[in-house]
Amino acid sequence: MARILHLTDLHFGFHRSALEAPLLARIAALRPDLVVVGGDITHRATPGQMRSARAFLDRIEAPMMLMPGNHDVPTWNPVARIFWPFAGFQRHFGPDLTPAARVGDVRVMALNSADPYVWQRGKIRDGEIGRVIGTIDPMGTNIVALHHPLQHLPRVDKVLARRATEALYRLEGAGVHVVLTGHLHRWAVDALLATGRHPRVLQVQTGTALCARVSDMRNEFVLLDIRGTELSLERHVAPMDREGFDAPEISRYSRASGVWRRV
Template identity: 35%
Template sequence: MRTLIHLSDLHFGRIDTAIIEPLIAQIHELRPDLVVVSGDLTQRARSSQFKEARQFLDALPKPQLVVPGNHDVPLFNVAARLLQPLRKYKRHITQDLQPSYVDDEIAVVGINTARSLTIQDGRVNDRQIELARRELAAVDDHLVKIIVTHHPFDLPPGPQHHGLVGQAVPAMRAFALCGADLLLAGHVHTSSAVSSAGRYHIPGYSALVVQAGTATSTRGRGESNSFNVLQVQPHEIVVHRLAWQPEARSFALEATQTFVQRGNEWFEQKADGVLGD
């Protein structure tokens, strides 16, 4: 079994500073096998904000897999936005915009969905989809196969302020071909974990789609700061959501969902053992 920490939407430049040290300490206590950060490390893609984000990442356990978000592209500097949208991200965070991590139990591929010609939306292109498909198709089928993006392939219930990642449908068809099991994303600042079957009707295939809320930002949307802890093994994934408790100055378990795989489809296992979509 592998333990993954899933953080998203850090937004350095607009954070609750009281959260940082307790968050770092708790993540170390959890002894993760991999820390995943699904984008928006900064609020306005400024050098000072990237430096703060870099310091935060350096304080967390390794290995790590990080992808950028739309806030990591300059908003007001139009020339930088159009010509070198991720220059500061690559300088301070990582040069690798399609990072990967593979061990003997999991294979993880990150995809950059941030784009310079839109303010908040994102997309994947054909080349990125094909590269991810090839990488995951090349590993043994007994590994749990994971995709990480900033922009989501599904949306939590309730009022929506954002749309799906562009090219979601062809991407999902490619993910079905390579047997992707788990899709991790952020962007909407709201936590959720659902089967992809509710939105994508691909015969004989579904993935588990997990959204993380914002771990450290004050830009909440009615949900406490939170992060996900995933316990991943073949045919079973348990998703724990830990939420910030200001009085206790720590994150506490708020919800747990268990998903099991039957064939190439993922289903939520209810408390009574019944499987649902």
């Protein structure tokens, strides 16, 4: 059994500070084995925002793995953006931009999809798909985590990350079972599965955990409880007009037949 918590798009500097304590309390109560922080940890990648985010993350007791989002590269300093885009991130959140972790028979592998040359759109770097595929555990459950989604639903107004489609087909073919993403500040799991395009990969697109943008409607995070081929998602939602989290919405999935089905 593995309990993996996916927390993404914190946007420190433009975040709901009143929700920090309820979020930390809920995370502590869930006692996850691993917390995966999916990028956009800060809003503008300033040293002050990085320090506040670091102080917040230091209050989480569980092991953690972090990767950058497009908001974690310098916004206002073009020289830093081009020549050392991830220096601030690495100083505050660790040197490894593509960490990996293991919980029991579950392996989690991060990709860095932030592209310092393009503000919104991400990219999967040359060689990264092959690198991740080379570390897949053929006997266990394999999860890939990155900031940018690998598939967009119709009506998403952002451009899909470069090489996203190739990455998703290759990861699915190689035995990746779950992909964790953020960036869009919109929840999508069943709608992505229902497209039928990638039935062997459960794509968990989680909304923003703390961003204060009112049009996002809610803040949220998700806990994955994985037992062999069975997986349950516990989605914890805090509506924008409430300074706390509702009781979780739970949905269950199985890949016992070789493809994911909601059960």
